[in-house]
Amino acid sequence: MKTKIYNDIIKSLKKIDLNCNEDFTVEIPNVAEHGDFSSNVALINAKTLKVKPRDLARKIANDLSKKRDYKSIEIAGPGFLNFKLANSLYYKELKKILKAQYNYGSSNYGHRKKVIIEFISANPTGPLNIVSVRAGAYGDTLFRIMKHIGFEPFSEFYINDAGNQVDIFAESIEIRYRELHGHCVEEFPFEAYHGEYIKDLAAELNTIEGTKLFHMTEEDRLERMKNFALDAIHKMQVSSLNRFDVQFDNWMSEKKLRLEGILEEALSYLAEAGCTYEKDDAVFFSSTKFGDEKDRVLIKADGNPTYLVPDIAYHLTKYNRGFDIIIDVLGPDHHGHVSKLRAAIKALELDDSKLEVVFLQHINLLEDGEVVKMSKRTGKIVTMDDLLNEVGKDAARYFFINRKPSAHLDFDLELAKKKSSENPVFYCQYAYARINSILKKAKKAKLTLKKFDEKNLNKLDNIDEINLIKKMMDLSSVLNLCADNREPHRLAGYVHELAGMFHKYYAKYKIIDEENTDLSMARLYLISAIQIVISISLDLMGISSPKKM
RNA sequence: GCGCCAAUAGCUCAGUUGGAUAGAGCAACGGAUUUCUAAUCCGUAGGUCAGGGGUUCGAAUCCCUUUUGGCGUGCCA
Numbered sequence: 001m002k003t004k005i006y007n008d009i010i011k012s013l014k015k016i017d018l019n020c021n022e023d024f025t026v027e028i029p030n031v032a033e034h035g036d037f038s039s040n041v042a043l044i045n046a047k048t049l050k051v052k053p054r055d056l057a058r059k060i061a062n063d064l065s066k067k068r069d070y071k072s073i074e075i076a077g078p079g080f081l082n083f084k085l086a087n088s089l090y091y092k093e094l095k096k097i098l099k100a101q102y103n104y105g106s107s108n109y110g111h112r113k114k115v116i117i118e119f120i121s122a123n124p125t126g127p128l129n130i131v132s133v134r135a136g137a138y139g140d141t142l143f144r145i146m147k148h149i150g151f152e153p154f155s156e157f158y159i160n161d162a163g164n165q166v167d168i169f170a171e172s173i174e175i176r177y178r179e180l181h182g183h184c185v186e187e188f189p190f191e192a193y194h195g196e197y198i199k200d201l202a203a204e205l206n207t208i209e210g211t212k213l214f215h216m217t218e219e220d221r222l223e224r225m226k227n228f229a230l231d232a233i234h235k236m237q238v239s240s241l242n243r244f245d246v247q248f249d250n251w252m253s254e255k256k257l258r259l260e261g262i263l264e265e266a267l268s269y270l271a272e273a274g275c276t277y278e279k280d281d282a283v284f285f286s287s288t289k290f291g292d293e294k295d296r297v298l299i300k301a302d303g304n305p306t307y308l309v310p311d312i313a314y315h316l317t318k319y320n321r322g323f324d325i326i327i328d329v330l331g332p333d334h335h336g337h338v339s340k341l342r343a344a345i346k347a348l349e350l351d352d353s354k355l356e357v358v359f360l361q362h363i364n365l366l367e368d369g370e371v372v373k374m375s376k377r378t379g380k381i382v383t384m385d386d387l388l389n390e391v392g393k394d395a396a397r398y399f400f401i402n403r404k405p406s407a408h409l410d411f412d413l414e415l416a417k418k419k420s421s422e423n424p425v426f427y428c429q430y431a432y433a434r435i436n437s438i439l440k441k442a443k444k445a446k447l448t449l450k451k452f453d454e455k456n457l458n459k460l461d462n463i464d465e466i467n468l469i470k471k472m473m474d475l476s477s478v479l480n481l482c483a484d485n486r487e488p489h490r491l492a493g494y495v496h497e498l499a500g501m502f503h504k505y506y507a508k509y510k511i512i513d514e515e516n517t518d519l520s521m522a523r524l525y526l527i528s529a530i531q532i533v534i535s536i537s538l539d540l541m542g543i544s545s546p547k548k549m
Numbered sequence: 550g551c552g553c554c555a556a557u558a559g560c561u562c563a564g565u566u567g568g569a570u571a572g573a574g575c576a577a578c579g580g581a582u583u584u585c586u587a588a589u590c591c592g593u594a595g596g597u598c599a600g601g602g603g604u605u606c607g608a609a610u611c612c613c614u615u616u617u618g619g620c621g622u623g624c625c626a
Contacts, residue, residue, distance in 0.1 A: 025566090025567095025568090027565070027568080028565075029568085029569075030564090030565095030568095030569085030570095030571090030572085031569070031570070033569095034569070038568085038569090040567090040568065043568085043606070043607085046606085047606090053606075076569080077568085077569055077607095078568090078569085078606055078607075079606085080568080080569075123626080160626070163625095163626065164625065164626065165625080165626055166626095191625095280624085281624095282624055284624095293551080293552080293622080294622095296624095297623090297624045298624095299624085300624040301624060302624080304624090306623090306624065306625085306626090307625075307626045308626095311626095331620095332553085332554070332619075332620050332621080333620060333621070334621085334626095335552090335553050335554080335620075335621060336552080336553080336620085336621040336622055337621085337626095338553095339552085339553095359553085359554070359620095361554070361555075361619080361620090362619065362620075364619095402562080402563090403561090403562065403563085404562090404563085406554065406555070407554095407555075407562075408554085408555070408618090408619070409561090409562095410560095410561070412561090415561090415575095423574095423588095424573090424574060424575095426588050427574085427588070427589090429588085430586085430588050430589075431589095433586075433588095434585080434586060434589085437585070437586055438585050438586095440585095441585055442585090474565085477565075478565080481565060481566090485566085489562095489563085490563090490565075492563095493562095493563060493564090493573080496563095496573075496574085497573085500573085503589055503590070504589090504590070504591095506585075506589075506590085507581095507587095507589065507590040507591080508590085510584090510585075511585060512585060548586090549586080549588065
């Protein structure tokens with residue numbers, strides 16, 4: 001609708017002067033008296049055309065008033081154009097919603113651009129924690145929204161199943177395994193993993209293997225433990241994610257990248273580009289050439305690659321797979337890392353503008369108002385499963401989607417538990433359930449939309465009804481904004497507002513009035529549309545739409 | 550030191566890319582249930598948009614600066 005008005009204005013503007021500036025906006029004002037839509041076109045163009053803003057606005061208004069789509073066009077303030085639309089346009093949109101059903105709001109906005117969204121990518125050394133809940137809710141919602149509006153998104157989880165951390169992980173299992181067999185460990189090493197689940201894994205392995213592992217060489221034993229534990233953790237993570245309704249198109253394994261020689265490939269490309277050199281027995285990447293503040297080590301003096309190498313190799317595969325947009329969703333502690341990665345991508349002569357990194361800010365876990373330090377090493381974690389047990393999937397998803405990625409977030413578990421009745425997600429779901437209940441009642445009263453004559457839509461003529469339709473029309477521009485800015489939290493706000501408008505409407509008007517079936521039917525038509533739009537929005541956030549609450 | 554992110558109501562946060570009178574939820578207070586489900590609605594109260602300067606018709610939004618907080622600045626990942 002905005003674009004329609006925008007185009008109408010352009011046409012009208014061209015008649016006045018061809019040298020007009022098209023960089024103006026059409027917006028929905030936040031004050032109702034300012035009309036349904038409002039444009040600053042006259043303010044923007046007044047200076048270049050050397051006329052007074054209000055005079056220019058008058059000219060445009062006179063021209064556009066000839067169209068019958070506009071009920072009125074007013075000039076206000078310094079020179080805003082305020083449009084009021086004819087109700088027929090709204091009724092048309094309402095019909096569109098009922099016709100499109102759950103496809104409403106979908107579009108070709110994304111032009112089938114291929115987008116890879118990598119998110120969570122938690123270490124495979126423990127259960128998913130609350131940080132992953134945020135990343136999961138964010139990444140999956142962004143994925144669903146992009147898909148709905150015509151992108152071709154692809155979700156991926158990167159598993160760091162090789163390297164130093166994983167070795168420490170295996171050693172931690174080894175220590176717990178030895179304990180089971182009476183080997184006394186004087187002091188549990190600080191850097192090892194302390195969580196209780198390590199003991200569980202060791203015990204599980206023990207029931208399978210018993211003492212057999214002691215007959216292996218230490219190297220083989222650790223390898224066996226590593227593979228066993230990685231596999232167990234992976235299954236654990238997949239099961240948590242299933243509960244959270246997050247699916248991945250692909251799990252990319254670092255180990256696999258290593259086996260396939262992608263690391264060497266990346267290194268040789270960098271060498272060919274003349275961007276590597278040897279110093280102090282190590283191989284360096286001259287990243288300063290590409291805007292990094294200092295050169296980085298690729299191969300350590302001991303011959304092992306640093307974490308940077310597999311990461312470059314991994315991103316090389318993202319480019320090789322032909323994605324148009326590459327989105328990495330990371331924690332804030334990785335931002336120092338991105339300049340290095342970006343430098344490498346430039347060195348490989350790849351288009352670094354394709355790579356976007358979204359940093360999800362920290363979550364402070366609060367207990368009695370105090371911040372609790374979370375660490376996998378010390379074993380103090382709140383897992384995704386804990387959270388799902390406490391508040392359920394729907395509330396957890398809403399809670400974590402409902403804020404912009406760049407905002408820090410204080411999470412009070414006590415409050416989250418209490419929230420079960422206060423959480424805004426129920427407010428939205430309740431609107432859906434309420435509508436369902438009204439529709440059920442209408443059916444009993446033999447009011448069905450099959451017999452409805454759409455001409456009667458003009459019974460929907462009060463301001464609240466028109467406002468509801470206007471709100472529903474916003475869906476597609478909200479989705480576009482969510483996708484463009486990688487900010488799915490806007491959808492959470494949107495559905496909350498729509499639900500609120502419905503609740504108010506419900507309290508104010510009687511929908512089923514057996515004395516006036518035409519009006520009742522029109523209103524049933526309206527709330528059916530609301531139900532569809534709420535359901536689409538919730539579904540895009542991975543939240544269920546309960547028929548009854 | 551340098552770099553990145555933030556600062557909006559008592560609390561948790563929005564604010565449609567520079568628009569007109571800065572909004573929700575929670576908490577507080579007052580009201581509405583013979584109903585279409587009260588997990589709801591109506592009302593009251595709550596603000597120097599961290600401070601200062603700049604850009605222009607117009608700034609919470611853009612630029613500069615100060616302050617405060619978080620993070621980064623490894624031959625850890």
